[in-house]
Amino acid sequence: LRTAAAxxxxxxxxxxxxxxxxxxxxARALRSLGVTLVRAHVVADExxxxxxxxxxxxxxxxxxxxxxxxxxxxxxxxxxxxxAAFGVxxxxxxxxxKLLREYYGDRVSDGHLRMARIPVGARLIQSHHIPWPTxxxxxxxxLPGVPQIFAMKMAVIKDELGADxxxxxxxxxxxxxEGELKPSIDAVVSAHPEVEVGSYPRFRDPEYxxxxxxxxxxxxLVRDARDAFVRLVPPQAVVxxxxxxTQEPPK
Amino acid sequence: LRTAAAxxxxxxxxxxxxxxxxxxxxARALRSLGVTLVRAHVVADExxxxxxxxxxxxxxxxxxxxxxxxxxxxxxxxxxxxxAAFGVxxxxxxxxxKLLREYYGDRVSDGHLRMARIPVGARLIQSHHIPWPTxxxxxxxxLPGVPQIFAMKMAVIKDELGADxxxxxxxxxxxxxEGELKPSIDAVVSAHPEVEVGSYPRFRDPEYxxxxxxxxxxxxLVRDARDAFVRLVPPQAVVxxxxxxTQEPPK
Numbered sequence: 001l002r003t004a005a006a007x008x009x010x011x012x013x014x015x016x017x018x019x020x021x022x023x024x025x026x027a028r029a030l031r032s033l034g035v036t037l038v039r040a041h042v043v044a045d046e047x048x049x050x051x052x053x054x055x056x057x058x059x060x061x062x063x064x065x066x067x068x069x070x071x072x073x074x075x076x077x078x079x080x081x082x083x084a085a086f087g088v089x090x091x092x093x094x095x096x097x098k099l100l101r102e103y104y105g106d107r108v109s110d111g112h113l114r115m116a117r118i119p120v121g122a123r124l125i126q127s128h129h130i131p132w133p134t135x136x137x138x139x140x141x142x143l144p145g146v147p148q149i150f151a152m153k154m155a156v157i158k159d160e161l162g163a164d165x166x167x168x169x170x171x172x173x174x175x176x177x178e179g180e181l182k183p184s185i186d187a188v189v190s191a192h193p194e195v196e197v198g199s200y201p202r203f204r205d206p207e208y209x210x211x212x213x214x215x216x217x218x219x220x221l222v223r224d225a226r227d228a229f230v231r232l233v234p235p236q237a238v239v240x241x242x243x244x245x246t247q248e249p250p251k
Numbered sequence: 252l253r254t255a256a257a258x259x260x261x262x263x264x265x266x267x268x269x270x271x272x273x274x275x276x277x278a279r280a281l282r283s284l285g286v287t288l289v290r291a292h293v294v295a296d297e298x299x300x301x302x303x304x305x306x307x308x309x310x311x312x313x314x315x316x317x318x319x320x321x322x323x324x325x326x327x328x329x330x331x332x333x334x335a336a337f338g339v340x341x342x343x344x345x346x347x348x349k350l351l352r353e354y355y356g357d358r359v360s361d362g363h364l365r366m367a368r369i370p371v372g373a374r375l376i377q378s379h380h381i382p383w384p385t386x387x388x389x390x391x392x393x394l395p396g397v398p399q400i401f402a403m404k405m406a407v408i409k410d411e412l413g414a415d416x417x418x419x420x421x422x423x424x425x426x427x428x429e430g431e432l433k434p435s436i437d438a439v440v441s442a443h444p445e446v447e448v449g450s451y452p453r454f455r456d457p458e459y460x461x462x463x464x465x466x467x468x469x470x471x472l473v474r475d476a477r478d479a480f481v482r483l484v485p486p487q488a489v490v491x492x493x494x495x496x497t498q499e500p501p502k
Binding site for chain 2: 196
């Protein structure tokens, strides 16, 4: 099983100016590749903090995806922090400088050209999905924080990591609460150790009280667990079954 | 300055089933109290992971707020993990058991009563804002993950922590990009070290290219920094000024 972590960088999230939109996008992309997102850490725009997190998370997981801190301003320190985490310097990428000069033309400033800086030894992934190259240092993907651009990078990740079997998710939506369902859930959890069972209560939802989810890499095993659960619940308490990899939109 | 961390617990977030909605709510509540949210970690429903994070984050920051994992089912292990972090056991709160029995009446199950479990030594905060008590173990607030209930707890936090001076946030919305603004931003950053300056680019927004923000505890210093920046930018590049603690809704 391949594992990953996310490092979301930005004072604007910790101060509540905006909500992080990138974690859930990354989580879904990785899920479709069969990669498990194990943690997501939101930290401030501080070089030493980012450096320490990059070092710890990149050692511990197969992939680390950073979001944010790659613009031209004083609070954009991710490239320097990633370089510091691996004990290397920072250099200007000729390819990226050329792209920046083409894009900005006569308006190009030293500020703009700062965006061509990469850790020494970083790999640039060129892709037909997005003109701007993607910077990868060892197993650390240095992604931009702007949500629209972050989302575009998912196609690059999919191409590069390749798909193992995607995770399959099924669910049973019921009118019973978690306390009532607990014995049935416990029975399925012990009989189906290879399936991850989750239960999600709703607060004052007129339609249902609990959604019980069944996740795993083997569709047959996931379905078996889901069906076993359905047999334990009174039929009138089942609102509907949900199949496949369908996921609710973020709210 | 008081500091805080958030520990968001839930496989459903890491698997992309839902987006975390609680961090931004907590961030804004703390901001209004003058408390700095320094990190937010999203982790899975695993006792040892949660225990280690609770220990590390509660030692390092003045407050830790956990979200999730407090229901009755097998994947609800936050209470046990918090107890383990402080090396204590778990006991049943008589007050909470009574509330559960009153609420569920004849339907009450062992599952429901699991929700009365608290770490030995935890404090229960009773509040007129919400009937269910809030569990606090040393400096760790054990909050529910259901967004509507999590949001209700903010009033309890505000009452209990009390407000220092709230952070003040002002902004300048401009049609210039970050690369062009960099010299002006750098000048303000060095001349106003007590004000936190941030810059947030927009991608293909017809209205503006960059929002530059000025945050701090002293409104006069924040305003000085903001005004100094405005004087450095061509007037026609300023779309508008934003004042006070107004914040954009999460998108």
